[in-house]
Amino acid sequence: MAGRVASLLLVLLATATPLSARQSDEELRRKIDSLAPLIVEAEAAARAAVEAQQMEKMGEGAVPVDTFGVGPLLVVARREQRGLATAIFSEALESFGPWLDESRVIGDALVAFQWARELVPITLEDEHRRVESTFFRSRAEIVENARHAVGSMLTADLAGSPTAGWFAGPVAEPLEPSRVYRLLASLPAEINQRCLGEGGVACWTALGLDADDWQMDEWYSDDQRRDFAVQLARFFERIDRPIPLGERAVADCVDGGSIAACDQVLRQRGSGRTYAPLHRGDARPAMVYLAMQAGGDGAWARMLQMGEAAPGDALRYASGLSSEELGDLWHAWVLAQRPEVQAGLGVGSLFTLLWILAFAGLAMRSSRWRLG
Amino acid sequence: MYQPMLALHWKQVRFGLIPFVVAAFALPLLAVQGLGSSIAMMDADAYRRALTFNQGLLVFFPALAASIGCVLALSSWNWDHQQKHVYALSLPIARWRYAALKMGAGAVIALVPTIAFGIGCLAATASVELPAGLHAYPVQLTVRFFLATLMAYSILFALAAGTMRTTIGVFTAAFLLLLLSGPLNHFLVQMDPMREHVHVVEWVATRIVESPGPLQIFVGNWSLIDV
Known part of the structure; x- marks a missing residue:
């Protein structure tokens, strides 16, 4: 409740106070900032109230x-x-x-x-x-x-370690492992397709291991990068906004087709993380889980020892396997997760036909014409 | 005998089918919207968004098949109900044969929206360039669509062919199951506390929609484009 009141105050302040020439943005910002402690206080009070309510209910419910x-x-x-x-x-x-x-x-x-x-x-x-x-x-x-x-x-x-920042998920086999296969197969990144076909180092690279901030040229083909940079430049042109990409680079990329210029355009738009294939979902946590399983006894202790190391180094050390072996391990696992396409159409269609015949039989036996 | 039945049913339903035929053609095209353009092919986020959006549309495929099945089933008996079955009774034909011919006519008419759906699927898959890991399944999806239409059609056809008493009986049984599931669960839990996690309605619903249940065709994988 207190949190709501504080939020309401904030909204009232922001909407009811006219933005006149006298009241600069700076003043407004200061006023809003001055409300921050109030909000924190109100939130703490709300949390305490909920906990008290829960304790009270516990007492009432008396569930041992x-x-x-x-x-x-x-x-x-x-x-x-x-x-x-x-x-x-x-x-x-x-x-x-x-x-x-x-x-x-x-x-x-x-x-x-x-x-x-x-x-x-x-x-x-x-x-x-x-x-x-x-x-x-x-x-x-x-x-x-x-x-x-x-x-x-x-x-x-592993909280706070580079490895935890890299995989960002629970160290367990994913809830829906088939989604990892779909992610790998459906993204058109060249490296994904290579991983699907070859495994090993390709999968290691697709997972962004041993990566610096910029690996676009390893993940995507020249054509894919050029195509995307051109689309990006056209997008800024279409919405009529100043192009933050560097006019020279855009011209060299769009008109001259220079891949170096296209890379420059893409770099200005975002870091490698923006484009990294397989940086979402459970692909990376699955790799950590598999590496631990492969490492067996002592694997997690070794992982903890490598707290500040890069994710690739930590995984190699903890599992005792090379990058290629770990990539192959992940590749074999992900191939086994291929979902059943058009599931239920095989034998399921036979059952459906049987049901259709059964209902047809019922329709033929129905008694509407029987009188009396 | 079959041809007049087919002509009669077609005459009954042809205008009502038009919106369904249009929808059957258009839905697959909508489902691939946003896929295949170069920006989507490159940007993981854009591609994921497009795919998620399209997955959301997939629920309309079985819904459309079920709707077509219902329309066909109800329209097949409509004329008989209106004429109090006098025409049917006047025919020198057994009741079972009459119902079979009528059902066959509806099944053939179901091919019309199915063909529209198939053409829509083929057009949709031809319009996108898929990465190596993805494949289109227009034929399988069309077969699934036809089977789902026939399934809905046969259920409703059987209900419409029966007496009002039968229909009321079926719906009453379903209603009673819903109504009594609470007390029934309570009773089961009293008998065995470990049964707390078994819910009667959920159990029945699962049997119906999972293989080999009658409605399993509606809940399978309806993806036009998949891995």
């Missing part, structure tokens, strides 16, 4: 909870769901190797678990993750959620 260990995890669950939580987390932990025990965060943090018709607040003061869902979710989904909670705890181990 247990804290217990499942492998290296500390789980907090409703007492009657202790067995269920143990089964779910045991299943989730099966996909991790012995290296999981080497995590610093996992041994310390708590995981709140419940899977019930109605969720009750389980309030935890220490650092924690939550795996909570109503029964509308299937058991398989709950296990996946548990697996990802563990994966995100592993990621927290």
Whole structure:
């Protein structure tokens, strides 16, 4: 509530006060800045109110909870769901190797678990993750959620390191691995197509490992880069905005077809990260997970030792494999994730035909003409 | 006997089918909009946005097939209902044969929007240049569209062919299932607390839409362009 009041004040101030000549932008900015502490205070008050409400509800609901260990995890669950939580987390932990025990965060943090018709607040003061869902979710989904909670705890181990910045996701097999295949196959970057066909170093490069900020020429062909730079220049021309790309470079790229000029145009538009193939989704976290599985016992500890190292170096050291071997590993994994195209049309169409015949049979047997 | 039935049904439904035929042709073209232009081919973000947008459109494919099936089924019995079945009763033909001929006529008419859909798919896939990892599936999608249309058609046809009592019975059973699922779940949980995670309506719905259920054709992969 307090947060809303503060936001309302801010909106009122911004809208009701006329922007006159006397009131410069600087003044307005100062006034808005002066509201910032008020907003922070209001947000803290709102959080405290919600927590108090939860505590009150906990007291009313009086749902007893247990804290217990499942492998290296500390789980907090409703007492009657202790067995269920143990089964779910045991299943989730099966996909991790012995290296999981080497995590610093996992041994310390708590995981709140419940899977019930109605969720009750389980309030935890220490650092924690939550795996909570109503029964509308299937058991398989709950296990996946548990697996990802563990994966995100592993990621927290690497917080602030270049590797964590590179993969930005939970260290676990992706929830929908087929999406990684789709991402790889559907992006037309030349390197993606090479990765799909060759694996190895091509996949390593497509994942942006050992990359400096600019690898456009390794990721995309000359034609692709030229084409994109021309489109970009035309876009700025069409919207009639000053071209921030350097008129000379644009002219050399568009009219002269110079690839160096086109690269210059693209560089001015954004960093290599803007264009990096496979920098989204679960492609990179999957590589970390596979590298850890390959590294086995001690892999995560080695990963933690390489905290400040570049992602490529950290993965090689932790897994004990070369870039090419890791690229091949990822390639084999991603090929296995190819989704079933036009799923259900094969045998499924036979079933559909049988159902159609069954309904036709029902229609022929219907009794509309029977009188009396 | 079959040709008059076909002519009669076609006469009944031809104008009503026009918007569906147009939609069947246009939807695949809409689904590839934004793909294949050079900017989309290059920029990962633009390509992802275009693909996501197109995936969102895919729900309209099964919806269109179901709508066409419903229109065909209801129009096939419309004339009989209006004439109180007098004409049908006057024919020297068994009831089952009459229903079979009528259903066959509707199935043939379903080919009209299906062909429009197929042409739309072929035109759409011809209009885009796909990267090496992607493929177009116009024929498979057209087959799926035809089967889905026939499925919806046969269900509605069977319901419309029956008595009002049968129709009411079917809908009452579905309604009762929805209404009683709460108490039924409660009862099951009382019997066995581990059953808390089983929901009767969800279970039934899953059986219907998953293979080998009757509606599985509607929930499969309807992508025109896929890996």
